[in-house]
Amino acid sequence: MAGPTRVRKRHWGIVASFLLLVLTPAVLVTCYLFFIASDQYESRVGFAVRAEETQSALDVLGGLSGLSSASSSDTDILYEYILSQEMVERMDAQLDLRAMFTWPEFDPVFALADTVSIEQMMDYWPRMVKVYYDNGGLIELRVFAFTAPEAQKLATALYDEASRKINALSAIARADATRYAVEERDKSIARLIVARKALTAFRIETQIVDPIADIAGQMGLLNSLQARLAEALIEQDVLLDSSRAGDPRLQQVVLRIQVIEARIAAERQKLGVGNGEGDGQQSYAEVVGEFEELQINLQFAERTYLTSLGAYDAAVSEAQRTSRYLTTYLRPTRAETATAPNRLLLSFLVAAFLMINWVILVLIYYSLRDRR
Structure with missing residues (x-):
């Protein structure tokens, strides 16, 4: 029969490594998330780029009406524009993004530093402005800020700037369509x-x-x-x-x-x-x-x-038959409670990641020990 199992020094080392590599970091992260991290409020706005083709009088007499369709190319352009440096610079000029995103007194993880360059602002921008769109051309912006009014204000400004961009694209298209005829x-x-x-x-x-x-x-x-x-x-x-x-x-x-x-x-x-x-x-x-x-x-x-x-x-008639515009299906919302950061989810993910890494290290240790 095998003798009774004794607790050896390596067992205490494994326990110590668990406390050092898993439990302590997980507790620190959880404390940071629940006691230091600032609340973030979310504002959503949804819209779509529509291209409405106005039918001629003969089409109307024939029983056809104006058809409204989404333009996928315009949606792609708008998606890239919202995440572009030009959009960040325009929003910073209108709303002072540096002051908006550096408001928490001490939150080095989720808040922006006091002095940042435009490149650092570009890296931080996708964390606060998330763009989702489907094949049907529907675009939804989820905008985050440290106060609900600022989140709603930023969402409204983004929608206005997107509408201005679409109007500019439509004007350019009309000018291109009539330039040769004007000459x-x-x-x-x-x-x-x-x-x-x-x-x-x-x-x-x-x-x-x-x-x-x-x-x-x-x-x-x-x-x-x-x-x-x-x-x-x-x-x-x-x-x-x-x-x-x-x-x-x-x-x-x-x-x-x-x-x-x-x-x-x-x-x-x-x-x-x-x-x-x-x-x-x-x-x-x-x-x-x-x-x-x-x-x-x-x-x-x-x-x-x-x-x-x-x-x-x-x-001119052909250019005016196709007009691009933004139609809103979700106006900028105003949050009543904070939705970010998701403290429970982040705590669980960090603990799971640390646990997996610790298990891998323990398995590596025992595999090396068995080869001796």
Whole structure:
């Protein structure tokens, strides 16, 4: 039979190690949590990024209504922005985070140090602001502070800043959607102004509002002269057959024919269809050609302007059909009791961690002892 078990020196060592490595640290941690650690109050706020597409009039008549959907990319952007350095700096500028998080007189574990850098503030920020969101695009912020009013104030400021960011993203998206249309519209406006100024300068220079109408009058005059010339020629032929040489009527008819032919030649030269040399002035053919060129340029500029204006209106309408905004499903709450730190849970976890480590050390000790 085996002899009675005796308590050896190694057994007392194991007990001493348990007291030193498990019991004492666990008691110290528990005392710190229950007597030194400051209470933290939690404020929750929940919202979602929505992108509402407004349907056109035809869609409404067809029985469709505006659809509201969540944008996962906007949710990801907002998640990263809330945890970013820019957000920390904005909240610090508005609420003085250093004063808010260093309020406990002595709490080196859960409170922020008196003098910290922005990098240390970034390390501390996720402990006080926790962001949760699901695949449906719902975002929930759990904000902690050492007083309930400060927690609610910080949650409200975070929501306002997130809303401002989403509005800025929406404005940027609208600007990007209409930038090209605005550039084309401005170019067409400038082209139309130049074309109209050129036509106005032409009318001032030539003193003719509409050369087409003016030349129609000139052609009427030329046709009248042609008719009178034909009458004079017929009268000349009659006088040649019925009168003798030297008849003064014949001389008058010949003179009238010469005057009419000279006038016809002058009018034709003015219209640009004569064969004579010009007198240095612009002919009607050149005037009409220049006017038609300016008129075509003006018509092209007007059509381009109407097209670009329609494209701009369509781009603005398309940009306004999709609008991003935050919709709140949980307004910032105000706590009545402290919810952090969870003293019982933290005490149990610390004790369990110490116990596991102590058991591992004891097993290592006995394994080494058995190999001797």
